[in-house]
Amino acid sequence: MSSLLENTNIREEEMILNVGPQHPSTHGVFRLVVKLDAETIVEAEPVIGYLHRGTEKLAEDLQYTQIIPYTDRLDYLSAMLNNYALCRTVEEALDLEIPERAEHLRVIVMELNRIGSHLLAVGSYLLDLGAMSPFLYVFQEREQIVQLLNEISGARLTYNYMRVGGVKWDAPPGWLDRVREFLPFMKERIKMYDKLITGNEIFVDRTRKIGIYDTEKALSYGLSGINLRSTGFKWDLRRNKPYSIYDRFDFEIPVGQTGDCFDRYYLHILEMEQSVRIVEQAVAQIPSSGAILGKVPKMIRVPAGEYYTGIEGSRGELGFYIVSDGKDKPYRLKIRKPSFVNLQILPELLRGQSMANLIAILGAIDIVLGEVDG
Amino acid sequence: MWNWEKTPLTWPHFLVMLLGTVIILLLALGVVTYTIYWQRRIIAWMQGRIGPNRTGPFGLLQTVADVLKLLIKEDIVPEKADRVLFLIAPIIAFVPSFVVLSIIPFTMTHVFTAGLGIGVLLYIGFSAITIHGVMLGGWASNNKYALLGGMRSAAQMLSYEIPLGLSIVGIVLMSGTLDLNQIVLKQQQMGWWFAGPQFLGFIVFLIAGTAELNRTPFDLPEAESELVGGYHTEYTGFRFAFFMLTEYVYLFAMGALVATLFLGGWSGPFLPGWLWFTIKVFLYINFQFWLQASMPRIRADRLMTFSWKVLLPLALINLVLTAVLKVFV
């Protein structure tokens, strides 16, 4: 191409384009500086930090129970899972025993929250690609889930429901019946999404064979969750390193085949089905009465040392790493945020792609900026 | 006084023609206003919510409020922009959309229609002039994103004109005339509408028409969530409203064309002609909104491939089949 231009006065230069922090498709305040050569992306550099609120630093000054409201606001779409990750780490460090009813309630709310998070991921992915209706449809189910979680915890998005040793409140009377009624409705809607989206040729054309990576690359970048499972590697912390009472439930781990964007979208749908299965079993198995908070010392002091626990968050492995020196406040709290780690593969995936695929690839990685910046 | 085609032009005739133009313009604006309102309503109902229902009874004054808002916005012309072209680009885009309304027979006595013998050809020709307006808008803005968007939009509209035209040629072959009035009469004579025998042409026309109108799934030039803004990035206030007006008048005109060519125009039992016409145009417009609520967007590079490699062969096959059937059957 450049040989043709050698004897002319035409100058070729690369264009730098800024997918700015304010943009409808970047899932939050996320900036991407893209170097373009005509329509092909030569290099892409993500710029993050627009939502940084200093959670890890604030945590050095707060007791463990006081940190829990802050963890709500990390990945604000799956707040229950964040709460649980912190409580789990402290409980492992203190070697506490959790009562049965509390464990079941925890699993129910966590899986309901996972369904809600996947719903929103699917809805906003399709909104980026131009289909405006699925975004509105997912909010109908999400509204029911959020109302259920509102009844049990008191808030719609920032639940602050888990405590070290159990949960805060017991389920109000009739709540479990309402959850039981919600599940068939959810199953029907998943079928509807399959009909509306999965078979749509335009959608398939936009997401098939785009943004492919293999297992080796995924593992070397440290990906987890759906991004890793879409390459065919069966790794789910609920199965491989079981925590809570997940080993009592019968559910499958869906994996993708090719590692492209379509597989990642489809895994969201399949995982929602599996979560519905888990909630069904948990609602059937929950003991009808029991304590909701185990024996916890009055002042929660984690013995000196370093502790790490990772759980399967809705976007990948969510882990809390606590360095403690024996006091009731952590010396250092580091959060292993799945969206932050998953985002690192973006520049590599975008190299050589045309501009039209940028939105499709970014949406399929499924980041939440609250988690990326922290 | 109505048959000005056959008598020489005098002042009363001219005044009546002017009056007729103004009435059609008001009709077109009224249709656009309530098309926009109906779009928001029906897409909302398909999505489980209510559309606008607060401004005025049932929200009927919503579009009026929106247009008023656009009118009172500041009129910004970028400093380095080519001022003359920037100002006339919306006009070049809008005028053809209004002109093509003159060939559509609304009723049997086609009161305000120009009795042109080349009706269909006029439509195709004039709708190509809008593409100039779009390109000029993109170029004159002095904005690299608007230029890219304008070029892309022009390429899209141009390459979908061809299957559009070819699918109409099938109808022309079957009816033997380019005049829209005659085509409607022919359908009434035949007893069934051209959508039946020309089924392939009908499908191609629907798809190419959607792309011509820049509607989902082909609405890349207007996409807010894609990267570069379209050709109307630098336009504010009333000039922006002009581009939007163009799009909706084209929607009405394309609907009228579909109704005339494929669905039998004003012909139909029992009800008066203009009511049948309204029903058919309404059906087409609702189909477009239904499509908008359900489909994602096609990628930019796929757009061209789809037109040249899929629609064009289909239109040609339709043409060949029609010709063969006409000669040998």
Place this chain on the structure above:
Amino acid sequence: MFGFLKGLGVTLSQLPRKNVTLQYPDVMPVWPEHFRGVHRFIPELCIVCNQCARVCPTSCISLSGTRDENKKMRIDTYDINFDICILCDLCTEVCPTEAVLMSDTFEMAQYSRDNLYLDMKWLYENQLRYEENHPDRIQAAEAEAEAEAEAEKAGGAE
């Protein structure tokens, strides 16, 4: 080949269904019992133990009290800086006498930051408002407290 037609069918089938909109300013949402809105405060029950001010993660509660003639602490001022409050509900959890609770007032938009510094008077008025709006919940809470007191007495008597 024609998968998108199924999608069109789905959208069309949603048309006759009822809409899910809550027409907000005309129709208020109904909140469950545990809903965490702005606080409400009952000054008579407060024993100035300072637990709520200590547990608050953002340190938005400040209070002061004095000892009265019966050698009991009485509350003088109780302020919540609602600018900073994150509605986490930890303060109501640790209060031993349930003097501070959460109401279901959620419309707290104000024109000036000063109006968001809620003092004891405002919080008590919020309590009165809550009692007016939800007499059934107050009655149920009182009945439960009575039943607990009876059970304790019966247990103590034995």
